[in-house]
Amino acid sequence: MNVLITICARGGSKGIPGKNIKPLNGNPLIFYTIQVAKQFQKKYNNVAIELSTDSIDIVEVAGACGLKSNYRRPDYLAGDTVGKIDAIMDVLLWKEKTNQCHYDYILDMDVTSPLRNLQDLTEAFGIILENDEAINLFSVSPANRSPYFNMVEQKENGFFAQVKQPENLVLSRQFAPKVYDLNASFYFYKRTFFELGYKGAITNKSLIYVVPHTCFDLDHPIDFEIISYLMSNNKLDFEL
Numbered sequence: 251m252n253v254l255i256t257i258c259a260r261g262g263s264k265g266i267p268g269k270n271i272k273p274l275n276g277n278p279l280i281f282y283t284i285q286v287a288k289q290f291q292k293k294y295n296n297v298a299i300e301l302s303t304d305s306i307d308i309v310e311v312a313g314a315c316g317l318k319s320n321y322r323r324p325d326y327l328a329g330d331t332v333g334k335i336d337a338i339m340d341v342l343l344w345k346e347k348t349n350q351c352h353y354d355y356i357l358d359m360d361v362t363s364p365l366r367n368l369q370d371l372t373e374a375f376g377i378i379l380e381n382d383e384a385i386n387l388f389s390v391s392p393a394n395r396s397p398y399f400n401m402v403e404q405k406e407n408g409f410f411a412q413v414k415q416p417e418n419l420v421l422s423r424q425f426a427p428k429v430y431d432l433n434a435s436f437y438f439y440k441r442t443f444f445e446l447g448y449k450g451a452i453t454n455k456s457l458i459y460v461v462p463h464t465c466f467d468l469d470h471p472i473d474f475e476i477i478s479y480l481m482s483n484n485k486l487d488f489e490l
Contacts, residue, residue: 253297254345254353255287256338257317259361260328261305266471270303270361271311274474275481280308281315282364282490288316289368290357298349302341304328321345334358335451339444356439362468363435365477366461367490371436374459378438385446387438387457390430391465398426430458434467463488 259270259280271278284299291297301312301319304327309319321344327337338358346352355378357371366389378387395401397413399420404410420426437451464487468474480486 251296251355252351252353253294253355253357254342255290255297255299256302256341256356256358257283257287257299257312257361258302258323258334258337258341258358259305259308259312260323261303261308266468266474268307269468269474270305270308272474274364275478278311278315279364279468280312280361283359283361284312284315284317286366286368286371287357287359290371293368293372298345298353300341300345302337320348333449335444335449338439342444352441354441356441356444358437358439360434360436360467363433363465364468365463365465365486365488365490366435367488370459370461374436374438377457377459378440381457383455384457385440385443385448385453385455386451387459388451389433389435389437389461389465390458391433391461393429393431396420396423396426396429398429399423430460433461433465435461435465 257280266272270280274282287299291299299317300321301309301317302321302323303309304323304325312319321341323337324340327340338356342353342356370389374387374389378384398416399412400423401413402410403413416426464480466473468477
């Protein structure tokens, strides 16, 4: 069984300029993803790691963090409107051609959601390995808001109601059907996923791994401040 870990990191970021290599608690942000990728590589046989980026600065910083790469993401896959699946597919095909092998599983880790560890990856990998029908798995966190209870949208009549109508009256969020937030931390794909031509991670045969600790994506500058505080003051509720 061969596994390819992909680390996708574009150079352009409008929300947080240079966020993929922005310092976080003394290390470039990408360091934390490379570190856990190498831990996974040591645990399992036949695991390769590849960086997908269009930025020479990210290539250099990743190299300094221990991940050398000869792959360069094509310009047509580097824009804001390009789906990530296409970018993963491109580096996958390149790596298979370069190494003359077939990868059975692809583990994609998002640089901007670094709060995950080897235990998370190991447990999630075990879940998808045990399910023959599933074609992918993604990490989630319990949602703080529920479309069955405290999320509303405008209906056809112009008035507002819950996004999803529950079968029975829901008087508190605790009694609503369980829902989850995608935390964008990591995704496992079987090779079949790409052969079937999916363009998004959510399919009719997807599994989830519920991250049992703090985990969120860095979308805004304040997010860096929050994670920096948690890390520098030993406030994380798990071992990174």
